[in-house]
Amino acid sequence: MTTLSQAPALPAPPTLLRPQAVAPVPKRQRLLLPGLVFLLLAAVVIGAGAGALSIPVPALLGILLHKLGLTTSLAFEPQQEAVLWAIRLPRVCLGVLVGAALGLAGTSMQGLFRNPLADAGLIGISSGASLAAVATIVLDVKLMALLTSWGPLREWLGFYLLPLVAFAGACGTTFLVYRISREGGRTVVATMLLVGIAINALAGACTGLLTYVATDEQLRSITFWGLGSLGGASWPTVLRLLPFLLFPLLLLPRLGKPLNLLALGEEQAAHLGLPVNSLKRQLIGLSTLAVGASVAVVGSIGFLGLLVPHLIRIVAGPDNRRVLPGSALGGAAVLVLADTLARTLVAPAELPIGILTALLGAPTFLWILLRQRKLRRA
Amino acid sequence: MFTCENLTYQTGRKILLQQISLRARPGELLAVVGANGAGKSTLLRLLSGDLLPTSGCVQFQGRPLAAHSPAALAKGRAILTQHHLLALDFPVAELVMMGRYPHFLGQPTPTDHWIVEAALNTVGLSALAGRSYPTLSGGEQQRAQLARVLAQVWEAPNGFLLLDEPLTGLDLHHQHHTLAIARGLVARGFGVIAVLHDLNLAAQYADRVLLLHHGQGLAYGTPGQVLTCESIHRAFQLEVQLLQHPGLGCPLIVPCPRIVR
Numbered sequence: 001m002t003t004l005s006q007a008p009a010l011p012a013p014p015t016l017l018r019p020q021a022v023a024p025v026p027k028r029q030r031l032l033l034p035g036l037v038f039l040l041l042a043a044v045v046i047g048a049g050a051g052a053l054s055i056p057v058p059a060l061l062g063i064l065l066h067k068l069g070l071t072t073s074l075a076f077e078p079q080q081e082a083v084l085w086a087i088r089l090p091r092v093c094l095g096v097l098v099g100a101a102l103g104l105a106g107t108s109m110q111g112l113f114r115n116p117l118a119d120a121g122l123i124g125i126s127s128g129a130s131l132a133a134v135a136t137i138v139l140d141v142k143l144m145a146l147l148t149s150w151g152p153l154r155e156w157l158g159f160y161l162l163p164l165v166a167f168a169g170a171c172g173t174t175f176l177v178y179r180i181s182r183e184g185g186r187t188v189v190a191t192m193l194l195v196g197i198a199i200n201a202l203a204g205a206c207t208g209l210l211t212y213v214a215t216d217e218q219l220r221s222i223t224f225w226g227l228g229s230l231g232g233a234s235w236p237t238v239l240r241l242l243p244f245l246l247f248p249l250l251l252l253p254r255l256g257k258p259l260n261l262l263a264l265g266e267e268q269a270a271h272l273g274l275p276v277n278s279l280k281r282q283l284i285g286l287s288t289l290a291v292g293a294s295v296a297v298v299g300s301i302g303f304l305g306l307l308v309p310h311l312i313r314i315v316a317g318p319d320n321r322r323v324l325p326g327s328a329l330g331g332a333a334v335l336v337l338a339d340t341l342a343r344t345l346v347a348p349a350e351l352p353i354g355i356l357t358a359l360l361g362a363p364t365f366l367w368i369l370l371r372q373r374k375l376r377r378a
Numbered sequence: 379m380f381t382c383e384n385l386t387y388q389t390g391r392k393i394l395l396q397q398i399s400l401r402a403r404p405g406e407l408l409a410v411v412g413a414n415g416a417g418k419s420t421l422l423r424l425l426s427g428d429l430l431p432t433s434g435c436v437q438f439q440g441r442p443l444a445a446h447s448p449a450a451l452a453k454g455r456a457i458l459t460q461h462h463l464l465a466l467d468f469p470v471a472e473l474v475m476m477g478r479y480p481h482f483l484g485q486p487t488p489t490d491h492w493i494v495e496a497a498l499n500t501v502g503l504s505a506l507a508g509r510s511y512p513t514l515s516g517g518e519q520q521r522a523q524l525a526r527v528l529a530q531v532w533e534a535p536n537g538f539l540l541l542d543e544p545l546t547g548l549d550l551h552h553q554h555h556t557l558a559i560a561r562g563l564v565a566r567g568f569g570v571i572a573v574l575h576d577l578n579l580a581a582q583y584a585d586r587v588l589l590l591h592h593g594q595g596l597a598y599g600t601p602g603q604v605l606t607c608e609s610i611h612r613a614f615q616l617e618v619q620l621l622q623h624p625g626l627g628c629p630l631i632v633p634c635p636r637i638v639r
Contacts, residue, residue, distance in 0.1 A: 114463070257479055264476060265463040267428055272530065273452025273480040318466035 032316045036329035040096070043333040047092040047340045048084060052347060055080045055088070091233035094241065095336040098230070098298050101245050101290035103331020104252040106305025107312075107324050111259035112283045113192060116313075119306040120291040123196040124173035127203035129295035130226070131210075132169020133162060137221045138210045162296045167244065170292030173199050174284055227352030228299035230339045237297055244293030248286040253328060255283065256321030263318070301354050303361030304331055310368050379403050380425055380538060380571065385434035387420055394420045395593045397434075402586075404536040404569040407560055409580035409601075411573075412590035413614050418573040419460065421590070422542045425571065426457045439536070452480035455538035456527035460546065462519060467510040470522050474498055477529035497529040500559055502552075516547040524556060531568070539563060541572040545579070557583040581605055581628045589613055605629050 049055045055063075055076070062074030063081045102120070109118045120126055177199050181192035211222055258279050261269040270276045291305070312326040335353075338360065342351040380402040387395040395417040402408045410418045423429045425436055427443050436443045439454065446454075456477065464473065474497055478490040486494075498504045501521040506514065514522060524544060531537035539560065545553045553576075560570045561583060574580045580587055580601060587604040589597040591613045597604040610618050610631065621630040 260468075260472075261476055261479060263464055263466050263468070264473075265459075265461075268457075268459060268462075270428070270448065271426060271452065271457045271459075272476065273447075273449040275448055318468050319472060 026317075029316050029319075029322060032312070032322060032326055033329070036326055036333065040329050040333040040336075043336040043340075044092055044096065047095065047336040048088045050340050050344055051083075051088065053080065053083050055084055060084070086234075090235050090238050091230050091339065092336055093238045094230050094233040094298065095339045096332040097238065097241055097245050097249070098294045098301070099304065099332035099335030100328040101248055101294050101331075102301065102305045102335070103308040103327035103329075104248060104324060105287035105290045106307075106331075107309040107320065107327040108252055108255070108259070108283045108287045109305070110309055111255075111262055111320055112280060112287075114263060114265075115193070116310065117306070118193070120287060121300070121302065121305070122193060122200075124177045124199045124203065125170045125288055125291045126295055126300045127200045127207070128173025129166040129170040129292045130300055131173075131203040131207045133166045133296055134207050134210050134222050135169075136162060136165045137218050138214045166296030167289060167292035170288045170295070173203055174288050178284060226300065226354070228301040228354030228357075229342075229350070229352050230298055230335075231343075231350055232298075241293055241297045244289055248290035249328070251282070252286050252290070253324045255279070256319070256324050259283075259320035259324070263320075299352075299354060301335070302358045303365065304335060304357050307361045307365055307368075308334055310365070314368070379437075379439060379536070380569065381437045382425070382431075383434055385421070385424060385436065386432050387417075387424055387429060388432040393593055395424065398588075398590075398595050400588055400595075400598060402538070402569050402571050404538075404567050405564055406585040407564050407570045407572065407583060408586045408588060409572055409574045409584035410588045410590065411575070411577060411580050411613075412596075416590040416613070417593040418590055419542055420593075421588075422457075422540055422571065422573055426455075426540055427451070438538070449480055452530065454531070454534055454536075455540065456530035457540040458524055458527045458542060458544055460542045462523055464511055467512050469507070470503060470509050470511055470514070470525075471498065471507040473511050473522055474525045474529050477526040480530065493529050493532045494525075497525040497532065500528060501525045502555070517549060517552060520544070520547050521552065521556075524559070528559070528563075536567055536569070537563075538569045538571070541570065543573050543575065545574065545576070553579065577605055577610065577631045581631065582623070582626055602629060605631060 045057060045060065048060055049057065058074045059076035059080055062072055062076045063084050065072050065074070066076075066081070067085070105125075106119045109120055109123065110116050112118070113123075177192060177195045180195045183191070207222075211219065214222060258269075258274055261272050261274045262276070262279065264272070266276050294301075308331045309323055309327045312323050312330050316322040316326050335357075338356050339353055342353045342356045345351060381400070383399050385395060385398040386393065398417075398421060400408070410421060412418050420429065424431055427436070438446060438451070443451070468476075471494060474494045475486060475490065477497070478486060478493060482490055495504070495507075498507055501524050503518065503521055503525060506518065506522075511519065511522060524541075527539060527541075531539060541560070544556055544560075548556060557572075557579060560572060564570055564585070572584075574584075584601055586599065587597075587601050588595060589604050589609055596613055597606075597609045605620070607618055607620055610616065617634045617636060619632045619634055621632055622628075623630040
């Protein structure tokens with residue numbers, strides 16, 4: 001009441017507006033998304049072209065235009081067309097979809113738990129999906145006998161059963177982890193990671209138990225879940241996955257602003273008008289949908305969801321409006337490239353892609369950690 | 379305007395706040411003072427809607443808190459909390475821009491950029507706009523957060539600012555500067571509710587003071603009415619003497635603890 005004279009005058013917004021930002025976005029951050037689009041295109045061309053039968057770029061273009069009903073002078077052989085259309089292209093599409101989904105889910109989880117070490121694997125999404133998928137494979141006989149009593153249901157379920165079941169498993173474990181780590185309406189991050197470890201161990205033990213009672217043929221299928229592979233790609237696989245990934249791929253990239261606010265803390269975000277609980281449900285639901293369905297179709301692919309957002313943040317900074325779309329594009333490019341390596345390195349055999357992503361991902365992750373430590377010291 | 383009637387908050391058997399009634403008007407700075415654990419932060423968290431009262435009700439602009447949408451509340455009042463958790467290395471300007479997030483869809487408008495610049499200027503951090511938040515000192519981080527809440531309600535008519543111990547970690551100059559900013563807002567028709575520890579600062583800057591003691595309102599009124607030797611002794615178990623501030627005329631509290639040296 002007595003110090004009004006000291007008060008700095010707070011001016012109202014002027015009518016003459018200055019359009020420039022206080023701290024303009026650095027060039028490398030602005031160029032990130034165009035750069036990633038280019039990288040993804042390059043990855044797709046390499047992924048579609050490389051292999052036992054190489055398809056050079058002109059032939060690639062010629063085949064695609066031919067499929068669109070255009071006649072061009074670009075020459076290609078019928079064999080190239082068959083390989084590209086039936087094998088390479090669905091595989092590349094699957095890689096793009098799954099890579100984008102895993103990258104987005106990783107960023108979302110790291111934003112949700114406000115912890116750069118969180119990923120879909122740590123909180124049980126992958127292990128839950130794997131457990132459910134393995135259980136479906138092993139208990140297939142009885143379950144199917146039950147369901148085949150009604151024809152139309154069997155036909156529909158035959159197509160969607162595994163993604164549905166894996167999704168349900170992923171939801172189950174994630175919900176458990178989320179519920180147990182809530183204290184007085186708040187999710188406690190440290191508890192969450194510990195609960196995640198416990199639930200992962202439990203799901204792993206159950207998966208082990210099922211492996212123990214599985215037949216040889218079932219064991220082969222189960223091994224596939226542990227290592228992951230895009231080898232089973234065909235147009236029906238892509239179509240089967242698409243409805244599950246459509247919502248996460250379209251909706252998650254729009255959550256950049258809310259995720260930024262969440263970085264301030266849940267209370268602070270709520271003070272800024274963010275419906276925190278509904279955002280959490282969206283993030284968990286969409287991530288579970290993305291990872292659960294991906295794991296169901298290609299098995300569990302480690303490190304991608306953890307690594308890609310970190311790499312993007314090194315270039316783009318922490319702003320989730322750039323990191324989310326960046327992780328989608330980057331995840332897609334990395335998975336397509338990794339898959340190309342997986343099937344060409346030891347050709348004609350194929351490396352399981354889960355092994356490859358972990359082999360490449362773990363050292364890269366360590367390098368990031370060491371680099372950040374060095375930057376902090378500097 | 380914030381009003382609460384017979385506000386009580388209880389966790390388990392412990393009553394943290396009992397029968398608090400107050401009316402915080404626009405154009406007024408209300409200081410909430412009291413000893414540690416007296417319920418100051420609990421009161422602020424009830425007013426901000428983080429906690430739901432066990433009984434009684436909080437009204438903002440004449441309607442119960444729950445009747446406002448979170449988005450509408452975000453445009454009408456901002457809260458500076460005691461603890462800040464931000465670990466990601468956002469630039470200071472983007473942190474302050476987050477205060478504008480409720481106001482724009484998609485990309486910030488030129489007005490938003492202008493307000494961010496003005497808010498940073500107000501707290502004296504313009505030079506650090508491009509710096510990464512975690513590299514700031516504790517006091518600078520506190521001021522950056524203040525700029526964020528200022529930006530949030532910058533052009534709100536009759537906006538409210540709730541400040542929970544806004545002076546923690548600030549040097550003498552910035553303690554006074556922060557309260558001077560609050561006075562500037564009050565002069566523009568804002569209402570400010572601030573939890574303060576320094577009774578002399580409360581006496582100098584506040585229009586009204588609420589003194590809490592064990593969750594109950596011990597005294598509520600102008601600084602001269604509330605900050606008496608008796609009430610301070612009851613609330614803090616500390617002997618004090620009151621002088622008159624040589625320049626401002628408000629009460630000046632001088633602690634006289636009975637310690638033999």
